[in-house]
Amino acid sequence: MAIKILAAGDIHLGLKVTGLSAGAGEFSARDIWKRMVDRAVLSNVDIVALSGDIVDRDNRFFEAVGPLQAGFRRLGEHNIRVFIVSGNHDFDVLPQIIKAGSHDNVRLLGEGGKWEFEKFVKGNEAVQFAGWSFPVQHVRDSPLKRFDTGNIDPAIPGVGLLHADFGAGDSPYNPVSLADFAITGMDTWILGHIHKPQELNISHPYIFYPGSPLALSSKETGAHGPVLITISNNSVGRAERVFASPVRFENISIDISGCESEEALRDTLVSGLLDRSLSFGDELQDVSCISYGLMLTGIHSNPALVESWSSGMKDDFSHETGGGTMILVHGTDYNIQPEVSNIRELARQNSPAGILARTIVAIEDGEETEFLKNLLAEWKENHREMNRKEIYLHLQKMRLPDDDTDEKGKQFILTESKRLLGNLLQQKSE
Template sequence: MGRGSPSCASRQVCAACSIAGDPGGRLAAKQWPGARIVPYRAVAEEQLGEPLRIAYYVFMVDALARLLAVGDMHLGLSPSGVPDLPSIDHDLLTPAAALANAVDLAIAEKVDGVLFAGDLVDSANARFEALRPLEDAIKRLRENGIRALAVVGNHDAQALPSLARTIEGLELVGEGGTWGSSVIEVAGEPAIEIIGWSFPTTHYSASPLVELLDAPLPKRGLPRIGLLHGDLDGSGKYAPFRRSELEAAALDGWLLGHIHRPSLATGKHNGEAPCGYLGSLVGLDGGESGDRGPWLVTVERGGGITCDQRVTAALRWEEISLQVAADTTPEDLGDLLMDETQRAAVALHERDLQPKALGLRITLVGTVHDDAALREWIANQNKWKNINRTVGETEVFIHKVSARLDLALDLQQLAKEGSPAGLLAQYILDLEREAEPRAALLAAARARLTPEVQQARWEAVRKERGFRDPLTDEALAERLRRTGMMALSALLGERQLVAGAGDLDVQEPNSAQEPDSRSAAEVTG
């Protein structure tokens, strides 16, 4: 660092020891979340005992241990829904490639351990395909002095124990359905304890936390991070457990596997134990949209824990709502979708994200004059399936197009009718007013939907990050309005068909006309 530079302690990571033009260290603090910012002059004067004229800043993370946490990988499975993209080697989009990227990151960041939260392998049959990439990954970690700890998930309950016996350096925590622990050392000293539980079989209907709470593991005086695969606040056969049980275990943090949508909060956790799902390492289908990648977890000496997701997935999926104008026609849609492929890729590039492939699931939204024609265009996949383009280093393709369109209608005028369409228009207008009719509609809808929403099969949806309660007044009103507009469009469409049929010029048979001498086959042929 040069003369006059303070020497960092063995576990302090210096992000920048002299950054000019960064008053207060704002730029470096943004680059290194959770870093401790102190004036360079103050540190140097304290250590060297002499005044310095410069006052740059030192950015240090006083790290006790640094870990890389990896969620569900499902080695042996290839992402579905990706078209043939000639410019891309599809092997680069697989979980195996994502694992190799995670190992690169672990080595570059000089982490002390890599934690796998279960479902490393998709199935027992996939273990043969998973062997090579997993063995290569663990070997590289071992050669760089990085421990690899894993818990077994429901998908790899049979495969992973077998692979662990084959692959040197792959350590299972809590194998056989009994809680276990493993201590990670830093510079030859115990630094952090990993507490984990593994699936003993593919299905496990009880809460694993019951055993841990009844018979806690002996404390070692170290920070403790829990590693668990299962169903948070759920029920059923995939190790269901409650958040209250995690809190009662009083660990310093919980890293979870099983749900593919990440829910772990990014940033520094002071006095609060981080707890959440790591998510899948790469989106395995179009439903797994958004940021995907491993998490850098820094445990500081002062007790704080910083969680930072590193978005490394080469394949990315995005859910997009595309607003269309009222006069949009089917002929306009192709250009609109093409423009959206450009915009979506550029938005990611501006975040310094450069996926090799980007799949878009686009929903057209808005109020239009002719929703039937637009829906017909969308239903013909040949119209949009081949709208692919290259933007920078990213190959963009459209995976799905759907519509949530309203027909441009004069509801006030329709509501004056005594027809079914008029009655439905009145109901839709009632939803827009804070009055008793609106309350009655919402109460009736809530009574009908509550039993369905409370079904166990929706528990996985309820615990996803960003979940919105479908039974709130706002959610119910929006659903009723959207459904009502679709029904109203259908009613008016039928009415137009009936009116059109009445306008047809139907010619009455004329006995005076000469009979057609052609046969029926000739006429229809």
């Protein structure tokens, strides 16, 4: 009899999806956890395996304790075991919640930063779990270096649970490498910490991030959802997604060249968004809404007019695919080239338009100019000053990555230079 394992990590109970337009409704980690429990029961899985950061933070205790305990209880009623480890977010709060419930079917592996092992047997199939939990928020030395292979039965498939930062040697969140896993003797490793689902090694050992089952923000693009692993004939299969996150974020670029009327622009944008959504096919079967970061590209005689025509998309656009998925737009950006017969010739001019043209050419050619360096330095300072303001402090609490890179700055300067150049040329033609 095969052993079925439903796996996920980084649920972050206490959080809700951010970045959707106002009409999208509310989607929370609490809802996705309940949906996972329902699917585990419906699919008759044997084990639910969770790879850390199940709760967002200690201050989310009261938001997480009820849903988590209810899920554990329901899984126990259907004889479903839960193997779980804590991560850097819930190193302190997850053990509290588990101990408060006293559920016999739930096992927190590796509490206190010490490896623990447990075997599960079903008929003629068996699996041995190994797990290690964060004892504190920051861990800079890989615990895999202290993995005791003497606890492993080489005749039984082994599945490891670990919250770790793969390939990031200087990370404070348990940095690990492929070489670290190779010496463990385990067949499969289910990792947590990175929200993007990805297979890191498909040979032996099989290592993967299931990713966050719910796409929590527009930074988490692509398909998300819990995965199923099957152990049969004494071997561990590869992960397969069992259902999709109800929210999906994607980025899309649409070329608006030739759209000289508002009607033509609208047709191009709507058809572009719909065609892209339909291209996902069955991947959207469980998806309530797909939200796009929209980049308008191309050449236009009046880029400022394009911005005006499309300005309402972020807040107002919604369109159904026909399969029940709502298409939304959570952001619009522009990389529209003004219609210039020879921008390099214009760049030789000693005029405001010439300065803008030189800046555009420099960025697109990958060159550095003194003027561009000064603009970039000013942009970075303004960006950092904005992020120091009180209104943005909540972003720091969510630990979003810094966006003040040269690449981001140059893209901003390029977009604004094209917009300003388009305005200047339009004024001259009037």
